[in-house]
Amino acid sequence: MSEPTLYGGPATRRVRTRDLIAAKQRGERWPMLTSYDQYTAAIFDEAGIPVLLVGDSAANNVFGYETTVPVTVDDLLPLVRAVVRATKRTLVVADLPFGSYEEGPTQALRTAVRFMKEGGAHAVKLEGGRRVAEQIAAITGAGIPVMAHVGFTPQSEHAIGGYRVQGRGDAAEEVVADAHAVAEAGAFAVVLEMVTSEVAKRIAHDLAIPTVGIGAGPDTDAQVLVWQDMAGLRTGKGPRFVKRYADLAGALTDATKRFADEVRGGEFPGPEHAFH
Numbered sequence: 001m002s003e004p005t006l007y008g009g010p011a012t013r014r015v016r017t018r019d020l021i022a023a024k025q026r027g028e029r030w031p032m033l034t035s036y037d038q039y040t041a042a043i044f045d046e047a048g049i050p051v052l053l054v055g056d057s058a059a060n061n062v063f064g065y066e067t068t069v070p071v072t073v074d075d076l077l078p079l080v081r082a083v084v085r086a087t088k089r090t091l092v093v094a095d096l097p098f099g100s101y102e103e104g105p106t107q108a109l110r111t112a113v114r115f116m117k118e119g120g121a122h123a124v125k126l127e128g129g130r131r132v133a134e135q136i137a138a139i140t141g142a143g144i145p146v147m148a149h150v151g152f153t154p155q156s157e158h159a160i161g162g163y164r165v166q167g168r169g170d171a172a173e174e175v176v177a178d179a180h181a182v183a184e185a186g187a188f189a190v191v192l193e194m195v196t197s198e199v200a201k202r203i204a205h206d207l208a209i210p211t212v213g214i215g216a217g218p219d220t221d222a223q224v225l226v227w228q229d230m231a232g233l234r235t236g237k238g239p240r241f242v243k244r245y246a247d248l249a250g251a252l253t254d255a256t257k258r259f260a261d262e263v264r265g266g267e268f269p270g271p272e273h274a275f276h
């Protein structure tokens with residue numbers, strides 16, 4: 001019997017990190033989404049998304065902050081638990097929020113252990129390249145898979161100076177060095193955020209581990225989007241790398257207006273919604 005593909009296999013077990021490495025060797029691309037709650041997690045699991053990220057982008061997309069900086073481990077842990085409980089097949093990655101790993105390998109490992117023990121996560125993710133290589137080595141050394149994240153790293157947006165494409169011109173070598181460093185430190189995959197397609201293609205070719213692009217062009221092994229961007233729940237102009245596959249904001253606005261109108265007009269509840 002041949003190995004099931006990430007998409008087509010029976011839902012008998014969770015996707016594991018080594019399945020993702022094997023997918024890269026087969027040239028099989030895969031989709032990844034964020035999820036922060038049980039209903040979306042169950043839908044994405046059933047729809048065949050092999051990897052879900054409980055992103056620190058919950059700061060923006062759940063809690064309503066302007067940046068990802070304020071969100072805490074205690075904010076994110078219950079969301080991780082919800083996504084894990086609601087899924088059967090998906091590998092669930094927990095994002096380490098700003099301030100929970102920068103102090104060094106000891107702090108990083110302590111935070112990663114919390115997401116594994118208290119959150120039930122299957123892997124963790126953190127931002128940075130060469131500067132967090134020691135943290136990645138400490139976490140993977142303890143048996144916890146790590147997804148890295150280089151290029152534009154939103155937790156550092158104040159240092160980077162806004163939302164800016166990384167790796168143009170001379171800066172290409174910096175992003176490439178970061179990607180190599182996280183792979184050498186033991187990461188099982190690396191997110192490339194807002195880097196040029198040329199740099200992303202080169203890194204995807206260089207590294208044995210899967211690359212997950214967001215605003216990194218068509219040549220990465222996987223693609224990730226924030227689910228509210230993908231499904232059009234977020235209103236307003238988003239980043240250019242987003243493609244909207246639905247208009248959930250429109251659908252929810254229509255449903256809400258009809259509900260409100262029917263309450264005001266006395267049409268809801270009808271006899272079938274009442275008890276006698």
Ligand SMILES: Nc1nc(=O)c2c([nH]1)NC[C@@H]1CN(c3ccc(C(=O)N[C@@H](CCC(=O)O)C(=O)O)cc3)CN21
Nearest residue numbers: 057060061068154163164165226229234238239240241
């Ligand atoms: N809903 C949502 N989607 C995301 O992709 C996302 C979050 N939230 N929160 C955390 C970070 C922040 N990210 C962002 C946020 C904004 C831009 C943005 O506005 N980009 C512009 C400017 C690019 C430029 O000037 O170079 C763009 O047009 O893409 C990009 C990434 C990615 N992440």
Ligand SMILES: CC(C)C(=O)C(=O)O
Nearest residue numbers: 034055056057095191
């Ligand atoms: C966009 C992805 C990669 C992320 O880090 C997040 O959603 O927090």
Ligand SMILES: [Mg+2]
Nearest residue numbers: 055056057095
């Ligand atoms: Mg994140």
